[in-house]
Amino acid sequence: MRSRASRWSPAIVVLHWINAALILALLALGWVMTHSPFGAGTTFDLYQQHKSLGFAALALTALRLAARLASAAPARVSGWEGLVARAVQAAFYVLTLAAIAAGWLVVSASPLPVPTKFFGLIVIPNIAPPDATLFALGVLAHWIAAYAIAALVALHVAGALKHHWIDRDDTLKRMLPRR
């Protein structure tokens, strides 16, 4: 029914929802592993999964940025809400990359060097030597970025649902798979 220009491209839609699932998984995993009710062995595994998923998010974010820049975006919602929406979208890219960079710094500078094996396959190189100060800064930056992303997710979802249920427009539908 809608013209193609009114929707996000299929590649953008698919990448958006994979990335959404990944970000929610990383936030949940990050919280659970640092408040772990489990034993040391399971907690260790959760950390390794979090690291692998974090690097998956890096690859996905790069792919998404490329897809976003390569395809035409549908017209943004008019007025200040549209500006806020675009700002939130841009902030997602910036904060996601910042969280990943800070996480990479944390695993690199940690006084306890645990090799990062991407899903047990490839060893990801470190970007810094072990350093307690760098480690502490990385942990703080990672924590701030994570909570900022969680707040953005809430804002982003609230905006989408507001358009869908209150304004009853196509803002959410254009990011959903075509029927």
Place this chain on the structure above:
Amino acid sequence: MTRGRGSSHLTLAAAALGSAAALAAPAFAEAGSQWRIEPARTTIAFAIDAVGYPRTEGRFDAFDGKIAIDFDRPEKSSVAFHVCSASIDVGSATFSDYLRSSAFLDAGKHPSIDFVSTSVEKLSDHAVRVSGDLTLLGVTKPLALDVDVERPTGLKGPLEFSARTRIDRLEFGMNSGFPLVSRDVDLTIKSAAAEL
């Protein structure tokens, strides 16, 4: 792979056994009776704390221990224990693998954790102090263990022994993660030995 800690416990326990036997069974005149650890009834466990992380508890599953007991002269008793450092198990294959790496047990280079007693002293009818040398990561340090010894089923039955101790991993050059990861490693050894 890192069952070194466990081995040290075992050694200690064995030593304790010997001393306990000496204490408990003065009627046994034969000097230097030989005892073997029963693996199924032996646990070599360790625990270590870290900041912002659950207490890591694990055990070593592969070990070998020999005890010689002289009931008449407890001080002549001896214990030798060897723990396979690669047999470490902390409930996660990846975590166990990591502890086998050069960061901690370096199991490839140091496959065995050894405890060899140098003296055994009777403390009471149910306790002995086993002093000896613990070798971990190729570094040998003295370690003394107070071992409780029981012989629940009578004079012919197996000896049961248990000991707890704490070692400083930094003394053995195991520095990874300190001070995030504690220097203190708690060891708990429970074992049983049957006379050969």
